[in-house]
Amino acid sequence: MLMRIIPFVISLVVTLGLVFALNTKIGTIPPLGKFLSPQQGFWQNAEPCDARLDEDLRFPDLKGKVKVYMDERMVPHVFAENDEDVYFVQGYLHAKYRLFQMEFQTHAAAGRLSEILGNNPQIINYDRLQRRMGMVYGAENELKAVAKDALTQKVYDAYTAGVNSYINSLSAGNLPVEYKLLDFRPEPWTNLKIALFFKVMCSDLAGQEYAKDISFSNEKSLFSKEEMDMLYPQVSDSSVSIIPKGTIFESPSVHPEIPANADSFYLQKDSIAEPVKVPKPFEVKGSNNWVVSGAKTKSGAPILCNDPHLRLTLPSIWYEMQLHTPTMNVYGVGFPSVPGIVIGYNDSIAIGLTNAGRDVMDYYQVKFKDASRNEYWYKNQWQAAEHRIEKIKVKGGATIIDTVAYTVFGPVTYDRSFTTADSNTNKALAMRWTAHDPSNEVLTLIKLNRAKNYSEYSQAIKEFACPGQNIIFGSTNGDIAIWQQGKFPARWKNQGLYVMPGEDDTYSWQGFIPQGENPHVLNPPDNFLQSANQRAVDSSYPYFIPGDYYVPRGRSIYRQLSQMQDITPQDMMRLQGNAYSTLAGDAMPLFSKYLKTNELSDNELKYWEEVSKWNFEYTGQERAPTIFQTWMDSLESVIWSDEFTQASKPVTIPSEQILLENLLRDSAFRFVDNINTPEKENLYQDVTLSFKKAVGELVKNEDGVIWWKHRNTFIQHLLRDALPAFGRTGLMCNGWSTTINALTKTHGPSWRMVIHLTKPIEAYGVYPGGQSGNPGSKFYENFIDTWATGKYFTLWMMHENESSDKRIIGQINFTNS
Amino acid sequence: MSMRFLLATLLTAAFAFIAGMFLPWWSIAIVSFLVALFLLPNIGLGFLSGFLGIFILWGFLSLWIDLKNESILSGKIAQIIPLGGSSILLILVTAFVGAIVGGFAAMAGSSLAPVMVRK
Numbered sequence: 001m002l003m004r005i006i007p008f009v010i011s012l013v014v015t016l017g018l019v020f021a022l023n024t025k026i027g028t029i030p031p032l033g034k035f036l037s038p039q040q041g042f043w044q045n046a047e048p049c050d051a052r053l054d055e056d057l058r059f060p061d062l063k064g065k066v067k068v069y070m071d072e073r074m075v076p077h078v079f080a081e082n083d084e085d086v087y088f089v090q091g092y093l094h095a096k097y098r099l100f101q102m103e104f105q106t107h108a109a110a111g112r113l114s115e116i117l118g119n120n121p122q123i124i125n126y127d128r129l130q131r132r133m134g135m136v137y138g139a140e141n142e143l144k145a146v147a148k149d150a151l152t153q154k155v156y157d158a159y160t161a162g163v164n165s166y167i168n169s170l171s172a173g174n175l176p177v178e179y180k181l182l183d184f185r186p187e188p189w190t191n192l193k194i195a196l197f198f199k200v201m202c203s204d205l206a207g208q209e210y211a212k213d214i215s216f217s218n219e220k221s222l223f224s225k226e227e228m229d230m231l232y233p234q235v236s237d238s239s240v241s242i243i244p245k246g247t248i249f250e251s252p253s254v255h256p257e258i259p260a261n262a263d264s265f266y267l268q269k270d271s272i273a274e275p276v277k278v279p280k281p282f283e284v285k286g287s288n289n290w291v292v293s294g295a296k297t298k299s300g301a302p303i304l305c306n307d308p309h310l311r312l313t314l315p316s317i318w319y320e321m322q323l324h325t326p327t328m329n330v331y332g333v334g335f336p337s338v339p340g341i342v343i344g345y346n347d348s349i350a351i352g353l354t355n356a357g358r359d360v361m362d363y364y365q366v367k368f369k370d371a372s373r374n375e376y377w378y379k380n381q382w383q384a385a386e387h388r389i390e391k392i393k394v395k396g397g398a399t400i401i402d403t404v405a406y407t408v409f410g411p412v413t414y415d416r417s418f419t420t421a422d423s424n425t426n427k428a429l430a431m432r433w434t435a436h437d438p439s440n441e442v443l444t445l446i447k448l449n450r451a452k453n454y455s456e457y458s459q460a461i462k463e464f465a466c467p468g469q470n471i472i473f474g475s476t477n478g479d480i481a482i483w484q485q486g487k488f489p490a491r492w493k494n495q496g497l498y499v500m501p502g503e504d505d506t507y508s509w510q511g512f513i514p515q516g517e518n519p520h521v522l523n524p525p526d527n528f529l530q531s532a533n534q535r536a537v538d539s540s541y542p543y544f545i546p547g548d549y550y551v552p553r554g555r556s557i558y559r560q561l562s563q564m565q566d567i568t569p570q571d572m573m574r575l576q577g578n579a580y581s582t583l584a585g586d587a588m589p590l591f592s593k594y595l596k597t598n599e600l601s602d603n604e605l606k607y608w609e610e611v612s613k614w615n616f617e618y619t620g621q622e623r624a625p626t627i628f629q630t631w632m633d634s635l636e637s638v639i640w641s642d643e644f645t646q647a648s649k650p651v652t653i654p655s656e657q658i659l660l661e662n663l664l665r666d667s668a669f670r671f672v673d674n675i676n677t678p679e680k681e682n683l684y685q686d687v688t689l690s691f692k693k694a695v696g697e698l699v700k701n702e703d704g705v706i707w708w709k710h711r712n713t714f715i716q717h718l719l720r721d722a723l724p725a726f727g728r729t730g731l732m733c734n735g736w737s738t739t740i741n742a743l744t745k746t747h748g749p750s751w752r753m754v755i756h757l758t759k760p761i762e763a764y765g766v767y768p769g770g771q772s773g774n775p776g777s778k779f780y781e782n783f784i785d786t787w788a789t790g791k792y793f794t795l796w797m798m799h800e801n802e803s804s805d806k807r808i809i810g811q812i813n814f815t816n817s
Numbered sequence: 818m819s820m821r822f823l824l825a826t827l828l829t830a831a832f833a834f835i836a837g838m839f840l841p842w843w844s845i846a847i848v849s850f851l852v853a854l855f856l857l858p859n860i861g862l863g864f865l866s867g868f869l870g871i872f873i874l875w876g877f878l879s880l881w882i883d884l885k886n887e888s889i890l891s892g893k894i895a896q897i898i899p900l901g902g903s904s905i906l907l908i909l910v911t912a913f914v915g916a917i918v919g920g921f922a923a924m925a926g927s928s929l930a931p932v933m934v935r936k
Contacts, residue, residue, distance in 0.1 A: 007860055008928035015850075015921040019843045022914065033918065036911040037842035038878035039834075042894055043911070046886035172841070177890070181897070725896035776890030 025183040028722070035180055045177040045776040053810025058817065061161045062088060066814040069798065071807045074771035074779045077322040077798040084158040086325045087339045089814055091162025094319060095189070098336035098773040099167070100178040101315050103186055104718050106193040106337060109135050109200045111392065116184050119397035125420045129279070131390040132404050132418060134411040135203065138436045139195035145438035146195070152443045156191045159339040163189035177775060178719070184395075194442070197337035198466075202435035204310075205285065205467035206486075211361035212546075214276050214429070215652040217499045222647050224269045228497075230662065231654045232547070235539050237661045238586070239551045240558040242470060242482060242536040243519045244526055250517060252542040256510045258492040266501070267494055275648030276429065276499075278414060279422040285309055286550055286742050288576070289352035289472040290530035290557055291480045293523065298566045301758040304474035305572050306343055306352025307749035309742045312715040314727055314781060316769025318751050322798060323449070330449040331797050333751050333767065340445030343751060345763060347797075348452040349475045350755035354531045356468030356484050359546045360434040362495075362509070364409045364502030365427055373405040373415065373428075379504045383408070409502055410436050430502055432509065434487050439465035454479045454522060461485045462515050470531035476757045482529045483520040484536040488513045491544040513543050530557045532740075551657045552583040552738040560740075569764060572754045577741050577790040579618040579734035584628055587660055588616065591631065594667070594687035604695045618736040620708035625736065627705070630697055632656060635690035642675045656738070708732040712745050715768055715784065717775075726775045733788050752792065764792035822866055825856040829870025829919065834878075845871050845915055846922035853926030860927045867923020868916045876912030883908060 022033025035041045053070045064081035066089045071077065076093050080086035094102060107113055111130030113123050146152045167186050179185060212232075220228065259266070287308040294300040310317055318333035323341060332344010332351075343353055368385070369375040375382040385405040392400040405412040409430040416426055440463050447460030457473050461483055464471070468486025473479070489496070489509040500507040519536040521529065532553035535545060559582070560575055592612065600608060607627055614624035636659060644651050662669045667683045674681050698705055708731065717726035735741030735748070742748060748768070756762040768787040772779035786793065796807065803811070829852045836844035849867035857863040883891050883904055891904035900906040 004928045004931060008925055011864075011921045011924035011928060015846055015918065015925055018918050018921060019846055022918065023843065032914055034842050036875075036879075036914050037837070038875050038882060038911065039837035040842050042890065043879050043882045046882050046890040048882075048885035049887050049889075050885070723897065725893040775893055776886060778887070778889055780889070 030181045031183055034183075040173040042177050042180055042776070044173040045180075045774055047774065047777045049778050053812070055810075055812045057812060057814050059088070059165050059814065060816055061158075061165065062814055062816040064816070067800075067803075068093070068812040068814070069803055069808045070810040070812070071796060071798070072809050073320075073783075073793060075320045075322070075796075077324070077796075079324045079800050081326070083325045083327055084154055085814070086323050086328070087155045087158040088162035088165075090321065090323065090334075090339055091159035091189075092166045092814075093321070094336040095163040095166035097771060098315055098319060099186060100176040101718060101773050102163070102189075102193070102337045104178075105200055106196045109139070109196040109203070111135065111390070114392055114394040114397075114400075116182055116395060118395040121421065124392065124394065124400060125279075125422055127392050128390070128400075128402050128418065128420070129413075131392070131402060132411060132413040133203065133207075133431060134404070134406075134433070134436055135196065135199045136192075137388070137406075137411065138199045138202070138433070139192055141436060141438045142195035142198060142440070143191055145440040146191070146442070149440055149443055151446065152440055155339050155442060155446060156194055159194065160189050160191050176773065181723075194338060197335060198441050199435055201335075202433075202466045205355045206358065206360050206435065207433075208361065210357055210359050211363070211496075212359070212652050213361075213363045213496060213499050214278055215650045216497050217270075218275045218648050219644075219651055220270050220498055221275065222643065225267050231658065232652070233658065234545065234547050235535060236549070236551050236657060237665070238555060238582075238657070239534050239549065240554050241534060241538050242484065242529070242531040242554075243521050243538075243541075244524045244529075245538060247521055247524075249519075249537070249541050252490075252517065253514055254490040254511045256490045256492040256495070258495075259506045262492075262494070266498065266507070274427060276414060276425040276427055277423060277649055278425070279650075285311070285355060285747055286533045286553065286737065287354035288530070288532045288553060288557060288740060288742070289354045289470065290528060290561060291352070291472050291474040291482070292528040292561060292564075292567055293480045294478050295527040296561075296565055296567050298568050299756065299758055301476065301756060302474040302478060302480050303567060303569060303572055304345075304350040304352055304472060304480075304755045304757065305576060305753065306354070306472065307576050307742075307752045308343065308353060308355075309747050310750040311746055312713070312748050312750060312768055314715055314717050314769055314775075315773035316750065316767050318767050318769070320765070320767070320771060322796075324800070328450045329797070331763070331795055332753075333765070334445075336773075338445070339442060341449050342445060343753065345755050345761055346449060346451070347761070348477070349457060349473060350757060350761070350763075351448055351457070352472045352753065354470045354472075355533055356470055356486055356536065357533050357549060358468045358486060358488050359496060360466060360468065360486070360488060362432045362489075363413070363429040363499045364407075364432060364507065365499050366407055366409070366412065366430050366502040368405070368415070368428055371416070373403070373412070373417070376405070376407055376428075377503050378408060385412070407502070408505075409508075429499060434489070435466045437465065437487065439463065439487065441465065453477060454481055457481070458483065458520075470536065472529060472531065474755065474757050476759050476761065479523060480527075480529055481520065481522040482531060484518050484531075485515075486518070488518070488543075491546070493544045495544065497546055517543070526562065528561045530554065530561060532557055550655070552581060553740055553742060555582045556580060556740050569754045569756045569762065573752075573764065573790065573792055575740060576749065576752050576754070577734065579736070579739045579741050581616050581618060581736065581738040583656060583660065583738040584614070584616040586664070587632065588612075588614070588628070590660070590663060591687055591691075594683045595691055596684055596688045599688055600692070603699065604692060607695050607698065608691070618707060618734055618739050620706075620732040620734045622707050623705045625707040626710040627694070627698065629710070629736070630694040631691055634694040634697070635659075635686060638674075638686050638690045638693070639671050643671060711736065711743070713743055713748065714745060715781075716746070728781055728784055731784075731788050733790075749787075752787070754792065761797065763795035763797070765795050766792045821856055822862050825852050825866045826870045826873070828852050828856070829867055829923065830874040833871060833874050833919070843918070845874075845919050849919040849923040850926040853923035854930055857923070857927050858930035860924055863927025863930070864920045864924040867926075868920030870923075871919030872912045872916035875915035876908060879908045879911045
């Protein structure tokens with residue numbers, strides 16, 4: 001007996017210990033037993049490649065029957081008997097294929113990443129910033145606007161019910177693999193999360209990257225007003241606006257009044273300004289859209305194109321679908337988390353989006369009575385600040401409590417209590433942001449997806465507030481149009497360029513530009529329209545637009561489209577893949593003129609010869625683009641770094657385009673001189689020095705001079721560096737941020753679409769990802785190669801009587817009983 | 818190797834498979850324990866039988882899944898784990914992790930087997 005007890009105890013203890021250890025997440029290592037179990041762990045996410053997709057599903061929430069046909073690319077074609085059900089099924093399918101993405105993105109918006117990613121100071125700071133920006137506050141206000149519209153409310157409710165029906169059907173084994181790696185379970189979906197997703201878009205496309213107030217205020221301590229205007233002009237020399245030249249704007253109906261002391265108090269150089277240190281904003285995103293009328297096409301029907309350049313991720317930000325009900329038949333891409341189709345076409349019209357990039361976020365400096373931040377000075381008295389207590393749960397750590405004070409302007413994002421590695425200030429800066437105001441963007445999608453003509457389109461977009469978009473339109477009846485739509489403050493000249501005083505309402509926004517006065521045009525004489533994140537209007541527009549806009553892509557598109565005739569969809573595909581840089585084309589003659597070749601070494605001369613023969617195409621396999629770009633970066637650093645290193649962080653380095661325009665205008669541009677040397681440098685010296693420095697960099701890695709290697713585009717999984725295995729590298733594509741095919745290290749054409757508005761419509765599209773968010777599915781990244789080689793899929797607007805088509809690989813039937 | 822050992826090994830694999838459809842992954846420990854308790858009073862053979870039973874089950878299942886999946890996921894997970902992207906290594910690691918739990922659980926079962934016999 002005793003002989004047996006000892007081995008029993010030992011083996012029992014070992015077994016229990018093993019089970020415990022293998023059931024526990026240790027650091028970043030998932031619970032290995034649970035994770036490796038073929039019946040519950042990640043193996044369950046390894047989908048059989050030949051799986052059939054047929055299913056019959058019953059949900060009492062449904063009003064009628066819904067049939068979903070999955071085609072060979074896993075695009076669902078949803079046929080619903082009524083309108084609410086289509087959004088239920090859309091929610092269900094989004095969750096079925098993209099649940100982790102939906103949960104991750106909305107957790108990120110709400111400042112809840114620490115809850116799933118654990119104790120990491122950088123992530124905690126990120127979470128705090130989201131809360132201090134009032135992301136949830138903004139989403140709550142969005143829901144207030146939604147509640148006022150019965151139709152939108154129904155759509156929200158149906159979508160949320162659909163997502164939850166899927167979540168409730170999940171067992172431990174069929175959780176998405178990311179849940180297993182991070183060891184957590186999905187929480188119920190809510191309407192708030194839909195609204196939160198819109199706030200993510202506001203933050204990405206109309207957030208801190210577009211509000212330069214803080215960096216400009218820092219720089220104002222260094223530069224005069226005249227210098228600031230030179231570095232950040234409102235209208236650049238070479239920009240081609242979205243609204244064609246010569247378009248007459250109506251006289252403005254709102255006249256914001258400039259405060260009496262603005263000139264002396266607000267705009268002048270301020271050498272004693274106390275700088276504010278805040279996190280560096282991310283790279284600005286871009287997009288292209290354009291439309292040509294039948295007069296320029298071979299068929300006589302308009303062609304509309306769009307390629308939004310967003311962060312390239314796996315799973316992709318887009319999910320492709322067709323939604324069909326008795327009132328709607330729409331095809332395109334939308335955001336998992338949002339009901340409706342965002343970019344696409346129906347039987348009559350097509351819609352494309354680019355970002356307006358308008359500054360709709362301002363900071364006001366407020367004064368608190370004391371460290372409690374209970375009261376702030378406003379209109380000659382102490383006002384009570386509301387406090388929002390933010391509890392940041394941290395996985396495997398103690399909950400962090402942050403208190404955010406709310407003022408009449410909005411949340412106080414930066415103050416002494418937000419001192420971290422990234423931000424540090426003694427000031428209190430309150431944020432005024434249109435994303436905090438109640439608005440209802442889904443209503444625009446509901447209406448646009450059903451719009452049949454220009455008048456229904458222009459009606460549909462009226463509610464769309466944030467993020468402001470250039471909404472381009474084409475119709476099978478021949479109309480083409482564009483509106484820059486959003487809710488934009490009516491600013492007095494220079495209002496909001498710098499942090500504004502917030503001790504009364506003198507500097508407050510006085511109103512908004514009336515929706516009808518937003519820039520727009522219908523059927524222009526040129527027979528085409530384009531937008532590429534440039535300034536929408538020239539200086540004749542009657543409202544002030546803060547600015548610093550992106551220029552080169554718009555110029556290229558304009559130049560190409562004005563020359564093109566008898567256009568076919570294939571021509572448009574080639575144009576979307578165009579990698580010619582007008583910026584490089586402008587820069588190289590200047591560079592050649594000022595490069596002192598007699599001072600170059602033999603090896604440097606070799607590089608010079610290579611780049612001097614360049615045709616300004618950012619071709620993936622070429623070396624010249626890398627040589628030029630390294631040279632350009634080096635010149636920027638030579639010219640700006642001496643002045644800008646004096647300013648506190650962050651600063652906004654002027655764009656390449658602005659540098660170039662200043663140098664073309666005046667080669668003795670004052671920033672050419674290096675202020676740290678007694679000598680006065682000229683442009684010959686700067687251009688030559690920067691070339692030598694560039695070659696010095698390039699010779700370190702000769703193999704990496706090939707352009708695609710240098711650009712190093714990486715389509716990362718949402719968890720980025722934590723999961724490189726779920727991402728994709730080695731993309732040998734052409735393109736750069738200054739070219740129409742705007743591909744950078746992290747961003748690029750996230751969806752390319754060409755819609756030929758014949759009857760019936762002929763459509764093409766592709767995105768760099770796949771319909772399934774599951775890394776274990778063959779549909780996870782199956783579009784990437786097609787996208788990378790500049791090819792497209794034919795988009796199939798299916799008819800219900802085509803259900804036996806050989807492209808259908810599965811059918812899901814939804815009923816309520 | 819007796820017939821009894823072979824039977825115990827196969828039963829461990831079969832019952833663990835059935836249990837895995839309804840219970841968490843650690844049900845392999847319960848199954849290995851019980852099979853050894855009733856069939857294998859020899860501690861050494863008990864360990865080996867539990868180990869092999871689960872090794873065969875988890876190895877076979879993951880191999881089968883991997884073949885159907887054309888190694889899409891295992892190739893990625895074998896970089897995260899990290900096994901140099903080798904699907905076969907990942908299958909072996911999977912089988913071994915299950916097997917070691919099954920082995921020790923079965924050893925505990927075998928240790929108590931004579932008690933069961935006396936009752």
